[in-house]
Structure formats: structure tokens, C-alpha cells
Amino acid sequence: MSQVLRATPGSVLAAVALGGAVGALARHGLTVALPSVTGSFGVAVFDIATFTANLVGGLLIGVLMVTITEVAPGPAHLRPFLGVGVLGGFTTFSTYIVDIGAAANAGAALLALIFAFATMAAALVAAAVGMWATRRLLVRRREADE
Amino acid sequence: MTLLLVALGAALGAPLRFLTDLVVAHYAGRRLPWGTLVVNVAGSGLAVFLAVAVADPGWTALLAVGFCGALTTYSTLSYETLLLVEDGRWNHALWNVAANLAGGLGAGLAGFALAHLLFI
Numbered sequence: 183m184s185q186v187l188r189a190t191p192g193s194v195l196a197a198v199a200l201g202g203a204v205g206a207l208a209r210h211g212l213t214v215a216l217p218s219v220t221g222s223f224g225v226a227v228f229d230i231a232t233f234t235a236n237l238v239g240g241l242l243i244g245v246l247m248v249t250i251t252e253v254a255p256g257p258a259h260l261r262p263f264l265g266v267g268v269l270g271g272f273t274t275f276s277t278y279i280v281d282i283g284a285a286a287n288a289g290a291a292l293l294a295l296i297f298a299f300a301t302m303a304a305a306l307v308a309a310a311v312g313m314w315a316t317r318r319l320l321v322r323r324r325e326a327d328e
Numbered sequence: 329m330t331l332l333l334v335a336l337g338a339a340l341g342a343p344l345r346f347l348t349d350l351v352v353a354h355y356a357g358r359r360l361p362w363g364t365l366v367v368n369v370a371g372s373g374l375a376v377f378l379a380v381a382v383a384d385p386g387w388t389a390l391l392a393v394g395f396c397g398a399l400t401t402y403s404t405l406s407y408e409t410l411l412l413v414e415d416g417r418w419n420h421a422l423w424n425v426a427a428n429l430a431g432g433l434g435a436g437l438a439g440f441a442l443a444h445l446l447f448i
Contacts, residue, residue: 183351183354183355186350186351186354187347187350187351190346190347190350194346195343195346195347198342198343198346199338199339199340199342199343200339201342202338202339202341202342202343202398203334203335203336203338203339203342203398205338205342205398206334206335206337206338206341206342206393206394206397206398207331207334207335207338209393209397210330210331210334210389210393213393235402236402236403236406239402239403239406240402240403240406240407242403243403243404243406243407244406244407244410247407262346265403265404266342266345266346266404267342269401269403269404270342270345270346270398270401270403270404271338271341271342271397271398272403273401273402273403273404274396274397274398274400274401274402275368275371275372275400275401275402275405275428275432276368276371276372276374276375276392276396276397276399276400276432277375277392277393277396277397278402278432279372279375279376279432279433279435279436280372280375280376280379280392280436282433282436283376283379283433283436283437283440284379298429301402302425302429305402305403305405305406306406306409306410306425308406309403309406309407309409309410310410313410
């Protein structure tokens with residue numbers, strides 16, 4: 183374990199930390215801009231901001247990873263900063279679970295279920311669309327150039 | 329002030345996720361994305377605990393929004409699940425989604441119970 187930690191450059195950790203802060207601030211901004219839909223008990227039942235962050239983050243990770251792994255790797259700190267940091271900090275699994283629990287706890291079991299599966303489906307489809315569209319646009323263009 | 333606390337929490341949570349993934353992959357390999365599962369389950373349990381136990385907006389911004397929000401990730405979960413699908417490993421992709429959801433909810437339930445036991 184210690185050799186894994188020692189082999190990780192401090193500059194990579196700094197890139198992840200900085201990116202994470204940027205991503206989390208963007209997510210927080212989205213929460214302020216898009217307040218949750220509240221149910222009859224005054225409890226948030228559909229957190230549109232978290233849903234949106236996880237959907238958009240999925241789309242962008244698809245674009246980023248296909249670009250980095252199949253088109254051009256880019257600078258060494260691009261993936262730690264943008265992928266692990268910004269997009270990892272922008273999306274959140276913990277708030278998603280808190281939201282499901284809060285809705286279920288408020289007696290809105292169906293909405294909890296809808297939020298859980300709609301988020302999962304939206305994030306996966308968005309990431310697939312991001313990967314597919316990037317391959318179509320960038321990878322084919324590069325092949326055409328060669 | 330809230331923004332500073334969110335940024336500070338995330339500046340700790342995101343590198344901790346990165347390092348946890350490296351350490352977990354070192355022991356468990358990269359055939360299945362165990363590292364993301366570990367941070368998502370742990371972060372969910374802690375976040376639900378905090379949601380019950382902590383009412384102060386400053387601590388919530390630092391620990392729940394910043395730290396737990398950046399410790400856990402949905403983008404990497406989505407991407408790693410799609411890599412399993414592209415590899416033709418549909419059963420592992422399904423397992424990954426189910427394990428994160430069940431693990432997160434299970435840890436959340438444990439955090440909920442613990443917070444009630446201690447503070448309510």
C-alpha cells in the first residue's frame with residue numbers, strides 16, 4: 183500500500199484536488215440554481231440538480247475518455263484534473279443515495295424508486311451517447327486524415 | 329464562506345477517492361471496478377449519517393456537499409459500467425450497478441441507524 187502511495191506524484195494529487203473543488207463548486211451552483219421539487223411533507227423528493235449533474239457528468243466523461251484513450255492522450259495531468267477531479271467532483275453518488283433515502287423516509291417510495299432508476303438510466307445513456315458521438319466525430323475524422 | 333467550505337471538502341474528498349482507487353486496485357486488480365464501489369458505499373453511509381446528525385450549514389457544506397460529494401462519483405461509475413458492457417461482460421456491468429446501488433443504500437441505512445442511535 184505504501185509503495186502505491188509513494189509512487190503517486192504530488193502534482194497529480196494537486197490536479198485531482200483542484201479539479202474536485204472546481205467540480206463540487208459547479209455542482210453546488212447547480213443546486214442553488216435548480217431547487218428540488220418538494221413533496222407534500224416538505225421533503226425534497228426529486229433533486230433535479232443532482233440528477234442533472236450526474237447526467238451531464240456522464241455525458242462529459244464519455245467524451246473525455248474516448249478523446250483521451252482513442253484520439254490523443256493530451257497533457258499528463260488532463261485525466262487527473264478533468265476526469266478524476268472536475269467530473270468526479272461534479273457528479274455525486276452520496277447525495278443520490280441521501281435523496282433516495284429522504285424520499286423513502288417521507289413516504290414517497292414510488293418517487294424514490296423513480297429517482298433511483300431514472301438517474302442510473304440517464305447517466306448510463308448519457309455516457310454511452312458521449313462515447314458514441316465522440317467516436318463518430320473525432321475518431322472518424324482522424325481516420326479520414328490518415 | 330459556504331463556497332470555500334464546499335471547495336475545501338472536495339479538495340480532500342477527490343484525492344482520497346483517487347488514492348483509494350489506486351490502493352484497492354493494487355490488491356483487488358482492475359478486472360472489476362472495486363475502488364469506485366468502495367468510495368461510493370463509504371461516502372453514501374457517511375453522507376446519510378451526516379444528513380441525520382449534522383444540522384449546521386457550514387459543516388454540511390464542508391462534509392456532505394464537499395467531502396462526501398467529491399469522495400463519491402457517478403461519472404466514473406457510469407464510464408466503468410459501460411467499459412464492462414463494451415467488453416461484452418453484461419453480467420458484470422449489471423453486477424456493478426446493483427452492487428453500488430445496494431451497497432450505497434445498505435451503508436446509508438447503517439448510517440441512518442447509527443445517527444439515530446447516537447443523536448436522536
